[in-house]
Amino acid sequence: MTTLALCSPVDVVEALATVTDPELDEPITDLGFVRSVTLDDDGVEVHLRLPTAFCSPNFAYLMASDSLDALRLVEGIGKVRVLLDDHHDSAKINIGLAADAGYRGTFGSEAEDSLEELRSVFLRKAHLAAMERSITAHLAQTGEGVERIHTLTLRDIRSERHTTALLRRRSAIGLSICPNSRVFVDEHGRSVAPEAIPLKLRFAKSVRISIEGNSHFCRGLLATRYDDTEPIGASPRINDIRTRRFP
């Protein structure tokens, strides 16, 4: 007798919601990248889809393998299969995932050993964008000027709308979330000289605009690509075909 899949569809979707598109800094479930989740007696099969057939293969691989990792942490999930549909490297990626071949094993000699550096570039960008959002909101609310920024601590902005997101991104790149820490820091957590702050904040704004814009574009393209065949809903399509149901 095989091990039965005991998890609930909600567990599966919640696990997938922890996976983000590194470039867009949003969960793949919100972006509509999870096409379907099928639970059967053996386990779970998840199909992912992307806005175009030519999305960068390293990002595609990253999201697919992160999904696999996140799902394997779900209690009682059984066998996990993640498949990427309609991508120019679908076959390669799907075989690599099924064999747990790793990034290098999937793509061969031109691939780096891992995608950690790529991931870290985008985590740092996500932090910059989140920092700019928080600070801009804070200045707008208090009427303070940019000259105040270098003294701001996390305690000063704790009630701002974007602060939780900022703390999450600080944690992701290993920066302190102590309330006494400075808000405006470089990627290593060091504070920035007051005179350098205006230009760096201006750059952070460009990063934020760029990320937001890419997200609009990807959502638009995904809808163009799939909307006439399968409506783009916020939640993935779930098929539960298990012969036994669990609460």
Add this chain to the structure above:
Amino acid sequence: MYEKNGDKYFIVDGHVHLWDAREKNQKNIHGKQFIDCFYDYHKNLSPESELWDYETYQYYGEDRLYKDLFVDGYVDHAIFQATLLSDFYHTGFGQTEDAFALTQKHSDKLTYNHAYDPRFEEAGLEQLRKDADRMNLQGVKLYTAEWHGDSRGYKLDEPWSRRYLEECIKLGIKNIHVHKGPTIRPLDRDAFDVADVDKVATDYLDLRFVVEHVGLPRLEDFCWIATQESNVYGGLAVALPFIHTRPRYFAQIIGELLYWLGEDKILFGSDYALWTPKWLIEQFVDFQIPEDMQSEYAPITVDQKRKILGANAAALYGIDIPAELRPAGNPGQEGVEVAAGAKEAVPS
């Protein structure tokens, strides 16, 4: 020429194609995926009245091109940017010879930019010399992410690529257009990464680097580099169509570009036939930064629009503009180390 409210604009479309993506020219599934992806771009960002059917989009031919650009599209001069994609299409995606022949027929209206691939090493260099001579090249278009055998792309600062750039200087090819935008098939040699432009722009001040698609999806990296390099320009292809579906986002893009690069280094491009120039020009001339965003970004002036729509590219390609259509100032100027808005923010 386009005229609105008494203001006249000389139009240079810096980015057009004559492509053949019909099934019989597709080498493999990727050829189909590629044109499908373009068609999705077209469907996603065009006004409904400007949508083409899929069949026309796959191949529209030179008569349609001429009409869309010069009869209906207000374009005074257009520049072909070669897109080979030989791994996806039997005779390539962009129809090199047909496009070149068309520029011979209408030399006052069309300029042809060819492509090279430094991974062909010595043989490719020899070919480049022949092409430059036969085609009288002023510019090339490079796809650093194009696949070649086992390679998934190259960097502009690699040794062979440097030799090609040095050859361009010798051959008088000054305008190096680089596709840094929506992906083809990059892997680790990340096609979006504009860092290689930074390196070669510093080393080859005799060349001008036009970053097509203004580095989207990495607008900020492009802006940061273009601010520091006096010979880096931004092509608006693919960024401009947001003017219709997402005007506020477009306001942010153009606002950022004007801040970091300044008005002399931004070039109009429709990316025809991804989009037709007519509606892009009409909407850009009518465009203004929304009032509630004008504390962040200054309103765009008529002269700025004139530079972006034509005068800047005309300066790079030596195209003569009738006196009454010339904007004030010095379009396409070189030698600006730190661009417009950023100048004030950089401590000296």
